[in-house]
Amino acid sequence: MISFIPYASFRFFCLIAVLLLPVIILGLMGKRNLLYNDCVAILMTFLIFAAQPAQLISFLIFIIWEAVLIRGYLALRARKNTGLYFYIAIVLSVLPLFLVKLSADVTSLSVLGFLGISYVSFKSIQMIIDIRDGLLKEVPLSQFFRFITFFPTISSGPIDRYRRFKSDMDQIPSALTYRTLLYHGLNKIFLGFLYKYIIGYLIHKYWMGSPLLDSNTFSSILLYMYGYSMYLFFDFAGYSHFAIGVSSLMGIQTPENFNKPFLSRNIKDFWNRWHMSLSFWFRDFIYMRFVYTAVKNKWLKNRYLISDIGITVNFLVMGFWHGFMLHYIIYGIYHAIAFILFDKFERWNKTHHLWAKDNPWVHGLSIVITFHVVCFSFLIFSGRLNFLW
Amino acid sequence: MIEITQEFTDKVFSILADVCDSEEIKANPNMKLFDEGLLDSFGTISLVVEFEQQLNISVPISDFNRDDWATPMMIVQQLAKRK
Numbered sequence: 001m002i003s004f005i006p007y008a009s010f011r012f013f014c015l016i017a018v019l020l021l022p023v024i025i026l027g028l029m030g031k032r033n034l035l036y037n038d039c040v041a042i043l044m045t046f047l048i049f050a051a052q053p054a055q056l057i058s059f060l061i062f063i064i065w066e067a068v069l070i071r072g073y074l075a076l077r078a079r080k081n082t083g084l085y086f087y088i089a090i091v092l093s094v095l096p097l098f099l100v101k102l103s104a105d106v107t108s109l110s111v112l113g114f115l116g117i118s119y120v121s122f123k124s125i126q127m128i129i130d131i132r133d134g135l136l137k138e139v140p141l142s143q144f145f146r147f148i149t150f151f152p153t154i155s156s157g158p159i160d161r162y163r164r165f166k167s168d169m170d171q172i173p174s175a176l177t178y179r180t181l182l183y184h185g186l187n188k189i190f191l192g193f194l195y196k197y198i199i200g201y202l203i204h205k206y207w208m209g210s211p212l213l214d215s216n217t218f219s220s221i222l223l224y225m226y227g228y229s230m231y232l233f234f235d236f237a238g239y240s241h242f243a244i245g246v247s248s249l250m251g252i253q254t255p256e257n258f259n260k261p262f263l264s265r266n267i268k269d270f271w272n273r274w275h276m277s278l279s280f281w282f283r284d285f286i287y288m289r290f291v292y293t294a295v296k297n298k299w300l301k302n303r304y305l306i307s308d309i310g311i312t313v314n315f316l317v318m319g320f321w322h323g324f325m326l327h328y329i330i331y332g333i334y335h336a337i338a339f340i341l342f343d344k345f346e347r348w349n350k351t352h353h354l355w356a357k358d359n360p361w362v363h364g365l366s367i368v369i370t371f372h373v374v375c376f377s378f379l380i381f382s383g384r385l386n387f388l389w
Numbered sequence: 390m391i392e393i394t395q396e397f398t399d400k401v402f403s404i405l406a407d408v409c410d411s412e413e414i415k416a417n418p419n420m421k422l423f424d425e426g427l428l429d430s431f432g433t434i435s436l437v438v439e440f441e442q443q444l445n446i447s448v449p450i451s452d453f454n455r456d457d458w459a460t461p462m463m464i465v466q467q468l469a470k471r472k
Contacts, residue, residue: 133449268429283430289436292434296441307431350410357426 003051004044005115006155007192007242013151015047020249024182029253030175038142039248043119044151048115055114062117063148068092070139077131086132093128097121103322116155118321120148122281129164129285135163143169152246157238158277160255166254179249188245196238203231216222216387225379232378233261236275262374265336268348270374279336287314305327305344312336322381326389331381338373393469401465404443408435418462423455446471 004012019040026033050057073089100117103109127144130136139162147165173181207213207227213220215278247254255277264270271279291310293299300306312333319332330343356362379385402415409427414420422428428436433453441447446468458464 129451133451135449135452167450284451288434291431292437292450295434295438303431303435 004047005051006048006151007196007239016044017121017298020246023250027173027178027182027249030172030178032251035251038146041146041149041151043367045149045154048151053112054111058112058117059114061146062114062120063145064235065096065250065328066093066120066148067141067144070124070127070142070144073128074131074136074139081134086128089128090125091218093125094121101321101324104325115239119153119155119157120161122157122159122278123148123162123350124158126281126285129289136305150247150252152250152252153243153254156236156243158240158255160242160252160254160277164255173251178251181251181253185245185248188241188248192238192241192245193239195234199232200231200238203227203234207231221379221384224382225375225386228382228384229262229375229378233258242290263367264370264374265363267335267342267372267373268346270337270370271339274374282318287311304343304347308340309344311339315339327380327383327386330389331377332379334380338377344385390448398465400444400462401440401468402461404436404439405461405464408432408439414461419460421459422461423459423464440468444468444472 002011003009004015006012022033022036023040026036045059046056049059069089070094073085076085096112097117099109100113103113127136127139129138143166146169147160147162150160150165153160208224208231210223213224213227237258244254244256257275257277259273259276261270261274265274271283287310290313291306293308294310295303315332315336316329317332318335319329322328322331345355355366402418405422406412406414409422414422414427417424420427433448437448437450437453441456446472448468458467
């Protein structure tokens with residue numbers, strides 16, 4: 001069976017061009033046919049996993065598992081809002097992802113995995129948290145499946161939020177609005193080609209593929225570091241452009257994932273611009289929830305210490321999420337340290353004013369420093385330094 | 390929903406000024422707190438905790454998004470809606 005991995009082949013683009021044509025024509029008339037869209041969603045789910053039937057089965061079991069959990073928790077929450085139910089629901093919801101990530105070490109578990117399991121897990125977990133907070137009182141199964149199986153973002157995000165997605169689904173764009181969405185979407189898709197299949201491809205082939213980079217010398221590794229960082233950005237930002245662009249053609253304004261990350265002026269700024277839908281997810285559901293619970297229950301007197309612990313937990317989880325491997329964990333710890341150090345410096349600078357904010361030279365220098373701190377983290381992430389440990 | 394009184398506004402502004410460590414807020418109720426770097430995730434949490442304790446208004450932290458709660462004035466309105 002031929003494969004239809006999203007945005008990975010010319011075939012995929014031809015397929016969605018054909019399938020989305022009716023959606024675009026209806027959109028330009030200010031209409032939407034939900035039944036047709038649902039049929040496309042089902043067809044795409046089968047085609048995306050067609051080459052690997054085992055993955056399709058895992059995926060189907062997974063979404064049923066999550067649907068049962070969400071509906072079950074919703075019913076329990078309506079009866080009694082206790083922390084116990086909530087934590088059980090969260091653990092059960094994370095469990096499949098956890099086992100699949102563990103498969104980096106225990107290979108027999110990898111049968112459970114399927115393309116995009118992280119991203120669909122993040123979506124489900126976020127819904128359980130919204131239910132806990134009383135922000136989500138009902139979840140019709142049809143809406144849940146539309147959200148979870150939304151094919152433009154199924155393989156690697158960006159990670160949308162249920163309430164945001166639902167409001168786009170509830171509101172059919174007018175002919176005029178749809179035209180803007182269509183232009184925006186097409187523009188994004190072409191940017192995606194430029195980023196992923198031209199710039200990213202060239203960097204990968206000629207820069208990273210260069211024999212100059214093979215030896216373990218300082219200069220080779222340095223060149224690899226810049227090349228890999230650029231490749232990582234153009235490849236993933238390109239993918240994100242495709243995902244956002246195709247969402248847009250379907251009338252859904254999937255959130256942005258990148259905002260000129262290499263122009264960040266500090267590490268905090270960087271995480272507001274790099275893989276944003278993921279970092280915001282971690283910020284909102286790990287860091288902020290942890291710090292909030294700790295501050296409210298007065299676990300520790302020193303709030304800054306609580307925040308530092310929160311940052312460490314946040315980036316450690318992010319590291320483990322990439323895979324249970326040493327270089328990913330080091331990557332997580334590295335970012336935690338960089339973030340905490342910057343936080344302390346920023347507070348110190350508030351009274352000492354060493355680092356002037358509005359001076360263009362200081363600004364430029366900040367960007368160069370941040371860029372290198374970040375590129376070094378990607379070098380760790382790439383595994384290129386694994387010969388060291 | 391409550392009516393926004395001067396007293397309520399003053400109270401919210403003084404909590405904000407404390408958390409952001411800036412008196413500028415009171416003079417400039419339309420400044421973008423996150424863009425100006427006066428408020429971040431950590432500050433947000435302190436704010437939510439203070440609102441709960443001092444005003445008895447609870448806001449789920451996942452509901453405190455940076456678009457609807459961008460300025461001191463918007464924060465006052467959001468809080469009044471939840472009272």
